[in-house]
Amino acid sequence: MVKRIYYLLIICISVSCTSIKEYNKKITVEKHSIQSLKADLDFTYQILKEYDPGIYWYISKKELELKFDSVSNSITEPLTSADFYKKITPLVASIKCGHTSIKYPSLSYNKIEIQQLKKKVSPLEQFTYAITKDKKLYILTNKGENTTLKIGSELLTIDGIDVKNAIENLKPFISSDGYNETHYDVTLERFFAQRFKTYYKEKDSLLIKYKLDNGSIGETYVKVLNKKQVDTVKNVNKHEIKHPKYRGKYENGEPQLDFKFLEGNHENAYLKIKSFSVPMANYEMFYKECFDSISKNGTKNLILDLRDNGGGSLDASRNLFAYLTDKEFVYLDKPVTNGYFDARKYGNGYQKINYFLFGHNDRDIVKQDRNGDFYSFMRGYKPMQPNKNNFKGKVYVLINGYTFSAASLLSANLKGINRATFIGIETGGGFNQCVAGSLPVITLKNSKLLLRFGLYRMAPNAKTEIIGHGIFPDIELSSSIKDRLNGIDQELNWVLNNSKTSK
Numbered sequence: 206m207v208k209r210i211y212y213l214l215i216i217c218i219s220v221s222c223t224s225i226k227e228y229n230k231k232i233t234v235e236k237h238s239i240q241s242l243k244a245d246l247d248f249t250y251q252i253l254k255e256y257d258p259g260i261y262w263y264i265s266k267k268e269l270e271l272k273f274d275s276v277s278n279s280i281t282e283p284l285t286s287a288d289f290y291k292k293i294t295p296l297v298a299s300i301k302c303g304h305t306s307i308k309y310p311s312l313s314y315n316k317i318e319i320q321q322l323k324k325k326v327s328p329l330e331q332f333t334y335a336i337t338k339d340k341k342l343y344i345l346t347n348k349g350e351n352t353t354l355k356i357g358s359e360l361l362t363i364d365g366i367d368v369k370n371a372i373e374n375l376k377p378f379i380s381s382d383g384y385n386e387t388h389y390d391v392t393l394e395r396f397f398a399q400r401f402k403t404y405y406k407e408k409d410s411l412l413i414k415y416k417l418d419n420g421s422i423g424e425t426y427v428k429v430l431n432k433k434q435v436d437t438v439k440n441v442n443k444h445e446i447k448h449p450k451y452r453g454k455y456e457n458g459e460p461q462l463d464f465k466f467l468e469g470n471h472e473n474a475y476l477k478i479k480s481f482s483v484p485m486a487n488y489e490m491f492y493k494e495c496f497d498s499i500s501k502n503g504t505k506n507l508i509l510d511l512r513d514n515g516g517g518s519l520d521a522s523r524n525l526f527a528y529l530t531d532k533e534f535v536y537l538d539k540p541v542t543n544g545y546f547d548a549r550k551y552g553n554g555y556q557k558i559n560y561f562l563f564g565h566n567d568r569d570i571v572k573q574d575r576n577g578d579f580y581s582f583m584r585g586y587k588p589m590q591p592n593k594n595n596f597k598g599k600v601y602v603l604i605n606g607y608t609f610s611a612a613s614l615l616s617a618n619l620k621g622i623n624r625a626t627f628i629g630i631e632t633g634g635g636f637n638q639c640v641a642g643s644l645p646v647i648t649l650k651n652s653k654l655l656l657r658f659g660l661y662r663m664a665p666n667a668k669t670e671i672i673g674h675g676i677f678p679d680i681e682l683s684s685s686i687k688d689r690l691n692g693i694d695q696e697l698n699w700v701l702n703n704s705k706t707s708k
Contacts, residue, residue, distance in 0.1 A: 229312045232653045236283035241651035243277050246293060248649060249307075249656055252551065253300070258543050258662045259640040263301035263383050263673055272296055286310070286652045291404070293654065295377035301673070303382040303609060303634065304641045308655040309403045310648070328411045328427040329363075329398035333457070335686050336390040340369045342397070343686050346457075353425040354415055357690050361422070362414040366405060375400050381633060382613075383673030387606030388633030391513070395607065449494075453486030462486055464495045471502035473704060475697075477510040478525070481611045482517030488524065496528050496594045506704045507596055508697065510603045512629060516610025519642070519663075523585045526618055527592040529600060529625075536585035536618060538664040540642055544579050545571055546660050551647045581642055581661045600625040601700045604678060609634035610641055614665050616676040621667020628696045630683050632675035638664035 250273050253260050261269070276296050284292075287309070294307040331349030336342055342360045360368050372393065378400065381388040393400060401407060410428040417423070452462045461479040466472075476495055481488070499507065507529075516522075523536045571581050602625045604616060613634025619625045620636070642661030649656060671677075684695040 228653075232286045232310050232312070234285065236285055237289065237651050238283055239280055242280050242284055242289050245289070245649040245651050245654070246273065246277055246280075249293065249297065252647065252656060253297075253305070253658060256543050256546055256660055257300075257302070257305065257640055257658050258541055259302055259638065259659075260300055262638075264299060269300065272299055286654060287403075287406075289652045290654055297656070298377060298380045301381065301383050302640050302659070303380050303388065304639060304644060304657070304659040306380040306657050308646070308657060310653045310655055324432050326430045326432055327398065327402065327407060328409070328429060329401055329407060331427065331430065332398075334394050334397050335689055336372065336394050336397075337686055338390075340372045342368045342372065343690075345689060349427065349430055351425060351427050353423065354413065354427070355417060357418050357686075359416045360413060361416055363401070364405075364408070364411050364413075371401065371405070375404060378404070382609075382635035382639055382675065385606075385631060385633055385635070385673070385675050387631045387675070388609070389606070391606035391633065395513070449490075450485065451487035451490045453483035462488075462491055464491075464498070466502070466504070467508075467701065471504050473506045473508060473701060474499050474504045475508045475510065478612075479512075479514055480517050481514065481521040488518070488521040492525060492528060493594075496592070496596060499596055500594055504596075505598045506601065506700070507598060508601045508603065508700050509625070510697075511608045511612045511616060512603050512605040512696070513607045514609070514612035515607055516612050516614075516634065516641075519583060519585065519611055519614075522611035522615045523589075524592075526615055527589065528595050529619065530591045530622065531595050531597060532622075533588050533590055534618075534622075535588055535666045536614075537583065537666065538638075538662070539574075539586050540581040540583050540661040540663060542571060542579045542581055542642075542661045546643070546645060548645060551645070583642065583661075599704065601704070602627045603696045603700075604629040604632050604676060605683070606630060606633040608632040608675070610639065610663075613639070613675060614663065617665040617667050617669075620669075620676050621665065626680070627676060627678040628680045628682055628699055629678050630681060631677050634675055636665075636667075636669045636674060636676050637672065638662055 264272075273296065276292050279292065280289075290307065290309050297305060297307050326349070331347065331351070332344045332354070333346040333348075334342055335345050344354055344356055344358045344360065347354060347356060362368060363371070372390075375393060376389050379389050379392050381392075398407070410426055412424060412426055414422065414424050452460060455461065456479065460477070461483045463475070463477040465475050467475050474495070526534070526536060570583075571579055573579055600619070602616060602619060604627055608616060608629075609632065613632045613636070616627070616632055616634075617636045620627065640659035640661065641663045642659060644657055644659055646655050646657045648654075680699060682696055682699055684693060687693075688695055
């Protein structure tokens with residue numbers, strides 16, 4: 206171990222001596238040769254063919270090969286990493302796997318630059334957004350100091366770029382499960398600033414043309430701000446009691462894990478889980494607190510809010526299901542995989558160092574059955590028992606296009622046993638399966654773009670005959686832009702109104 210640490214220090218020193226400017230130049234202005242770009246393209250396809258068990262679920266091998274050939278043939282001159290990103294990202298997204306994507310690499314900075322960047326908030330990051338079905342972009346919250354752009358303003362152009370066209374241009378860069386369409390707009394709402402910056406290269410000052418709700422049109426500049434100039438978004442619910450630390454970090458001033466009783470009584474319990482991987486959260490303690498309280502107060506209805514839950518820990522998802530059934534259950538099909546993945550060969554720097562120090566590899570969690578098929582050992586594909594304090598009342602689940610991965614897995618299993626009434630729109634995550642479990646990120650050698658992909662087929666015990674879609678709601682409903690601006694939650698209101706009249 207001493208020798209390993211010694212070698213690690215040598216590696217770190219060597220890396221630190223590498224010119225940051227040269228690296229940044231390579232991923233910004235430097236043009237890569239045709240040969241090197243095609244090598245990255247071939248490498249991407251080879252990796253996905255070798256390790257992704259779902260590569261041909263929603264696109265045939267012939268069609269995908271034609272797409273790769275088409276992109277390869279279109280590379281007729283040297284390109285920057287940014288230009289190559291615009292070619293390869295939609296190509297990888299055409300596989301229709303929400304966990305498989307190309308990421309643009311971050312620039313490298315020295316310590317002083319990093320500290321300076323942490324103090325800055327770029328123009329588009331000063332707002333949160335809503336996108337309508339007709340591709341209009343509205344401001345939901347304004348955390349900056351520009352008071353001209355009021356809440357509810359529609360953005361028409363950004364530095365002369367038509368916003369509707371920008372939304373259409375960015376859609377092919379978003380990976381979604383199967384033939385699902387609901388995931389795109391919700392994802393772009395959440396990450397509009399980052400996506401726009403990657404595609405169009407956001408500047409420190411942007412000229413924005415907007416339209417107010419009274420129809421008047423104007424223009425204003427939005428500039429980079431110091432974080433001290435940006436107001437922290439307050440929690441709209443203004444909780445009087447601080448949550449215990451084990452509920453994890455807040456996001457934009459709001460709890461990602463929340464539990465409360467509604468309407469001044471204990472008949473309706475509201476449980477919000479915005480992620481199954483909230484930093485610093487202890488899900489076991491949180492679930493115990495919630496269901497102990499539900500049991501103690503004789504609650505009749507549980508409203509489980511999985512909107513905007515992009516997934517996370519399988520354990521956190523599965524353990525919640527154990528509170529929602531009173532029967533023995535199987536949560537997963539066997540998580541099959543194509544074989545062993547060796548990060549020492551393909552991984553990024555962190556993965557290689559981790560392997561170097563601790564000698565870990567997929568052989569610790571990947572097994573081979575009697576038929577020679579590989580699978581990952583995960584709790585849930587063999588029968589499990591319900592939690593002793595399971596809830597036996599009515600369950601209502603709120604879903605939307607960002608209900609994804611582990612949140613979709615939970616929803617599919619609940620749907621499969623007819624345990625809940627679903628309200629909202631189709632989940633972004635697939636019903637029958639996805640490729641996830643372990644998500645390595647590897648760097649393409651020449652362009653330095655990052656390839657992220659899953660290794661295991663993650664499938665719920667439940668199944669649907671509708672291929673390539675998510676969990677459909679029993680009650681299709683979504684709050685309008687006006688509702689959202691006014692703090693009206695139509696999905697939640699539907700449950701509150703109908704739970705009173707249901708038997």
